[in-house]
Amino acid sequence: MRFRDYLLRRLLLFIPSLFCVMVFIFLLVRMLPGDPARLALGPDAPMSQIIALRHSLGLDKSTHIQFLIFLENLIHGKMGLSLLTNRDVYQDITQFYPASLELALISMSIAIVIGIPLGIVSGIKQNKWIDHLSRMVSLFGVSIPRFWLAIMLVLIFSFYMKIIPISGRIGSGIPPPAHITGLYLMDSLITLNIPAFVSSLKHIILPAISLSVSPLAQIVRLLRAGIIEHKGAPHVMMMKANGMPENLINRKYLFKISFIPVLSIIGLLFASIIAMSFVVETVFSWPGIGRYGSNAVLYADFNAIVGVTIAAGVTFIIVNFVVDMFYGYFDPRIKYG
Amino acid sequence: MDRINYITKSISCRAYLESFFRGVYVLRKNTLALVGSGIFLSLLLMCIFAPWLAPYPRDAGDAIHLSQSFKSPSVSHICGTDQMGRDIFSRIMFGGRNTLLAGLIIPLVGASIGCTLGLIAGYIGRRIGSIIMRITDIFLSIPPLIIAFLVIGVFGPSLKNIIIALSIDWWPWYTRLMHGEVISLREETFVEASQLLGAKSTRTMFSEILPNAIPPIIVKITLDIGYAILNAAALGFLGLGILPPAPEWGLMVSQGRLYLPRIWWITTLPGVFIFSAVFSINLIGDGLRDLFDVEVM
Amino acid sequence: MTSPILSTKNLTVSFDTFEGEAKVIDHINLDVGKKETVGLVGETGCGKTVTLKTILGILPIPPGKVTDGQILFRDKNLLTLSTKELCKLRGREISLIPQDPLVSLNPVFTVKDQFLDLIMRQGEEHVSRINYYREKLNKKQTQRAFEKIIAMLQRVQIPDSKRVLEYYPYQLSGGMAQRILIAISLIGSPQLLLADEPTTALDVTVQKQIIALLKKIAEDSNLSMLYITHNLGVTRKIAQRIYIMYAGQIVEMGKVDEVFNEPLHPYTLGLINALPKITREKFDGINGTIPDYIHPPKGCRFYPRCPSAKDSCKSQKPVMIEVKENHFVACRLFRKGR
Numbered sequence: 001m002r003f004r005d006y007l008l009r010r011l012l013l014f015i016p017s018l019f020c021v022m023v024f025i026f027l028l029v030r031m032l033p034g035d036p037a038r039l040a041l042g043p044d045a046p047m048s049q050i051i052a053l054r055h056s057l058g059l060d061k062s063t064h065i066q067f068l069i070f071l072e073n074l075i076h077g078k079m080g081l082s083l084l085t086n087r088d089v090y091q092d093i094t095q096f097y098p099a100s101l102e103l104a105l106i107s108m109s110i111a112i113v114i115g116i117p118l119g120i121v122s123g124i125k126q127n128k129w130i131d132h133l134s135r136m137v138s139l140f141g142v143s144i145p146r147f148w149l150a151i152m153l154v155l156i157f158s159f160y161m162k163i164i165p166i167s168g169r170i171g172s173g174i175p176p177p178a179h180i181t182g183l184y185l186m187d188s189l190i191t192l193n194i195p196a197f198v199s200s201l202k203h204i205i206l207p208a209i210s211l212s213v214s215p216l217a218q219i220v221r222l223l224r225a226g227i228i229e230h231k232g233a234p235h236v237m238m239m240k241a242n243g244m245p246e247n248l249i250n251r252k253y254l255f256k257i258s259f260i261p262v263l264s265i266i267g268l269l270f271a272s273i274i275a276m277s278f279v280v281e282t283v284f285s286w287p288g289i290g291r292y293g294s295n296a297v298l299y300a301d302f303n304a305i306v307g308v309t310i311a312a313g314v315t316f317i318i319v320n321f322v323v324d325m326f327y328g329y330f331d332p333r334i335k336y337g
Numbered sequence: 338m339d340r341i342n343y344i345t346k347s348i349s350c351r352a353y354l355e356s357f358f359r360g361v362y363v364l365r366k367n368t369l370a371l372v373g374s375g376i377f378l379s380l381l382l383m384c385i386f387a388p389w390l391a392p393y394p395r396d397a398g399d400a401i402h403l404s405q406s407f408k409s410p411s412v413s414h415i416c417g418t419d420q421m422g423r424d425i426f427s428r429i430m431f432g433g434r435n436t437l438l439a440g441l442i443i444p445l446v447g448a449s450i451g452c453t454l455g456l457i458a459g460y461i462g463r464r465i466g467s468i469i470m471r472i473t474d475i476f477l478s479i480p481p482l483i484i485a486f487l488v489i490g491v492f493g494p495s496l497k498n499i500i501i502a503l504s505i506d507w508w509p510w511y512t513r514l515m516h517g518e519v520i521s522l523r524e525e526t527f528v529e530a531s532q533l534l535g536a537k538s539t540r541t542m543f544s545e546i547l548p549n550a551i552p553p554i555i556v557k558i559t560l561d562i563g564y565a566i567l568n569a570a571a572l573g574f575l576g577l578g579i580l581p582p583a584p585e586w587g588l589m590v591s592q593g594r595l596y597l598p599r600i601w602w603i604t605t606l607p608g609v610f611i612f613s614a615v616f617s618i619n620l621i622g623d624g625l626r627d628l629f630d631v632e633v634m
Numbered sequence: 635m636t637s638p639i640l641s642t643k644n645l646t647v648s649f650d651t652f653e654g655e656a657k658v659i660d661h662i663n664l665d666v667g668k669k670e671t672v673g674l675v676g677e678t679g680c681g682k683t684v685t686l687k688t689i690l691g692i693l694p695i696p697p698g699k700v701t702d703g704q705i706l707f708r709d710k711n712l713l714t715l716s717t718k719e720l721c722k723l724r725g726r727e728i729s730l731i732p733q734d735p736l737v738s739l740n741p742v743f744t745v746k747d748q749f750l751d752l753i754m755r756q757g758e759e760h761v762s763r764i765n766y767y768r769e770k771l772n773k774k775q776t777q778r779a780f781e782k783i784i785a786m787l788q789r790v791q792i793p794d795s796k797r798v799l800e801y802y803p804y805q806l807s808g809g810m811a812q813r814i815l816i817a818i819s820l821i822g823s824p825q826l827l828l829a830d831e832p833t834t835a836l837d838v839t840v841q842k843q844i845i846a847l848l849k850k851i852a853e854d855s856n857l858s859m860l861y862i863t864h865n866l867g868v869t870r871k872i873a874q875r876i877y878i879m880y881a882g883q884i885v886e887m888g889k890v891d892e893v894f895n896e897p898l899h900p901y902t903l904g905l906i907n908a909l910p911k912i913t914r915e916k917f918d919g920i921n922g923t924i925p926d927y928i929h930p931p932k933g934c935r936f937y938p939r940c941p942s943a944k945d946s947c948k949s950q951k952p953v954m955i956e957v958k959e960n961h962f963v964a965c966r967l968f969r970k971g972r
Contacts, residue, residue, distance in 0.1 A: 017478045021479055024475060028491060139619055143612055143615040145567050145612065147571055147591075148608035151590065151608070152605070155597060233737070234732055235740040237687075237732065239748070239752065240690075241690050242729050242819060243724035243725025244751065244755060245721065245755055245759055247761060248755060252751070268481075272481060272482075274483075275483060276482075276571065283594075297489060297575070300493075309483055312480050312483050313483065320478070331742055332741075332744075333742075
């Protein structure tokens with residue numbers, strides 16, 4: 001009963017956060033020096049054209065009304081034209097978003113699937129060789145620039161070893177799988193399109209590894225610290241003394257309580273994946289929001305910048321919300337307390 | 338009264354000195370942190386004294402020697418030359434000034450703003466506190482780096498803008514950290530004692546709470562220097578930082594991409610330096626974290 | 635007398651620390667007879683919990699190490715057993731009642747989860763994932779285990795046991811949690827209970843109930859119990875024999891009433907005199923603190939604090955002597971039979 005209240009409370013916070021993000025983005029972009037209409041039309045455009053464009057863009061109205069127009073357009077899927085693609089930004093984003101989402105999800109999955117067992121083992125076998133190894137690996141992982149790592153991986157696996165293709169999301173000869181979720185791996189599995197699956201896998205593996213290294217390292221460190229902190233705890237001693245098998249204690253009981261601080265940063269790790277995808281996608285020419293966004297920033301394509309920021313912001317808020325739900329499972333004190 | 342002040346001051350001075358020496362002793366026992374400090378200090382010195390140490394200082398500017406271009410690493414050019422024939426090692430030394438400067442300033446600025454706000458929000462609380470924390474939460478609900486992208490998108494690429502943009506991105510974390518610290522320290526008895534003795538709010542804030550809240554902040558600043566370097570280099574890589582022909586480590590990595598895979602040194606070697614800088618500062622940060630026995634990420 | 639169920643002989647345990655080797659337990663000889671409750675009394679830091687952990691084999695082995703002695707449980711030396719054999723013993727032959735009940739249960743799992751897992755997997759050294767899930771899905775087995783748990787909870791006088799099982803530890807009161815822990819320790823039908831100051835963290839009124847409960851259970855089930863505490867009064871209520879421990883050494887041992895009525899060792903005297911009594915106005919403590927385990931005194935470890943110390947106490951270690959029938963003391967002030 002109370003868990004539902006907790007979820008409801010988190011949901012209710014969701015909407016104002018979204019709203020505030022919109023306001024913030026809107027205000028920040030409106031702060032730009034210069035006149036958007038002039039910038040869009042170029043320095044030689046006659047004044048009358050500029051005034052006309054300003055009027056049609058609603059730039060001559062007051063800020064509040066501009067914001068409402070902004071929101072209204074947003075709901076109708078009109079985010080303004082992109083300077084680079086000459087389409088409505090909304091279309092660009094819907095086209096590129098699934099690629100980034102897939103990349104982010106795979107990267108996060110790698111980080112979690114490898115990071116959790118490694119963290120547990122590292123914490124339990126403290127100061128044995130595997131612990132030292134994983135600590136070194138973690139330190140490397142946190143310190144390595146992800147864009148540089150991406151380039152190094154491409155050098156090794158694509159250029160020298162030639163086993164992984166250099167760029168893109170799927171092989172040039174292979175048509176993308178049917179669009180069900182937009183995530184190539186999932187779609188090709190659902191439609192049992194094996195060539196597409198293998199090709200997508202080969203293309204996604206290097207960018208995903210590049211993005212996952214830093215979150216993986218942080219998960220390992222934090223989980224290890226948690227396990228070391230809790231492994232001498234009275235409840236662990238009680239279970240051991242009364243005959244509970246040690247691997248059950250470690251994998252179930254010690255793990256859950258040590259995982260709580262990791263959970264609180266998972267949202268952040270996902271955000272850092274989103275942020276770093278701007279660079280990694282550029283390296284791999286991955287057709288996602290990141291590459292689109294970094295081009296937009298480079299060429300001052302304001303509508304696109306706003307669009308990308310909104311997409312990233314919304315994704316972040318949703319991810320945080322999902323993580324909050326898991327939090328309730330891992331720490332029951334939150335549920336009822 | 339004066340005599341008591343004098344005694345108190347001399348005791349506390351001695352206490353500070355003692356804890357400082359104890360700190361140095363523990364740090365010395367932690368060899369990894371020492372190694373890290375060594376590496377980082379040498380990198381710093383190398384970059385600070387670049388104008389005197391670099392073999393080809395003018396290559397960091399707009400010198401062009403096309404006849405020397407694309408030379409692989411050799412004795413005369415330790416890291417080879419780039420497409421304009423410029424010595425990469427010299428460019429790395431000068432580029433480090435930009436990258437490392439950004440890395441050092443950003444956390445300090447972010448921490449100054451963030452900690453002040455956090456201190457006020459935590460200690461004074463009530464209306465101002467709520468407002469500050471709400472604003473902080475809003476900033477925190479936007480993914481990191483996105484704010485930086487926005488700011489640079491709006492104000493254009495340059496080193497100064499990178500620093501400003503990333504500082505804006507960074508301060509909310511310090512506010513939250515400081516706020517949490519202050520809230521828990523506020524309940525301690527020595528704070529109550531200070532208030533009972535009649536100290537003004539500002540005095541209690543700065544001389545009682547702040548010194549006890551500092552250790553996690555210091556650890557965080559140190560670790561953040563590493564993250565700031567990575568982020569600044571990433572922005573430079575995208576071309577959003579300092580503009581060519583000025584050298585910057587991220588920018589150099591990006592410029593060298595065109596010539597891969599045969600001409601590998603333009604891209605690879607600046608990256609090695611980025612990695613070394615971040616790695617060494619992380620070693621220092623870890624050592625500090627063990628020293629202060631603190632659980633900051 | 636029949637052979638004791640538990641017997642430590644010359645048990646010596648040390649810890650490797652930064653500053654050196656801390657000789658925490660020094661050649662102690664403890665016996666717990668069948669169906670007997672033995673009290674082990676000593677102040678904080680004298681090595682009581684370490685003794686328990688060593689018996690159960692859960693002492694963290696670096697930095698701890700057993701440098702001498704044996705622990706005989708039913709005439710088998712526990713120190714020579716493999717981990718697998720030790721695991722079979724824990725919970726099923728020897729079990730532990732921990733000190734602070736509210737931190738001795740995992741806070742993020744319900745009581746039911748922890749109890750159920752314990753009862754179904756007790757004694758195994760290693761659970762494979764397949765077996766774990768297979769047994770979990772086996773409704774009949776789970777139901778049987780569940781019923782056993784309910785029965786045990788009723789035995790420790792917890793009303794409404796079904797509801798309590800669904801609670802998380804932070805929702806329990808201290809007394810309730812301790813009863814659950816007692817139930818957990820009994821579920822495997824052990825022969826020996828190791829009680830680590832089970833009432834120290836509880837309110838006085840609850841203490842009384844728990845002690846009475848423990849006493850009843852020990853009598854009903856013919857259990858042996860090693861009851862550790864720093865509270866002399868509690869020992870008198872529950873134990874038949876008592877060991878007094880100081881700084882890792884046993885200094886006195888005997889039947890409870892005898893030791894109380896005629897304490898021999900100066901430390902015991904000090905402890906008894908330190909108890910506040912309504913009839914007295916002032917009460918004395920014992921001057922000084924426990925010794926440094928890394929550089930312990932060569933002779934008697936109590937020497938620096940002993941009001942009746944002789945010069946020879948400084949250099950020569952006292953040996954355990956039987957002063958009266960079944961009343962032993964390790965002190966150079968005494969001679970056999972006097």
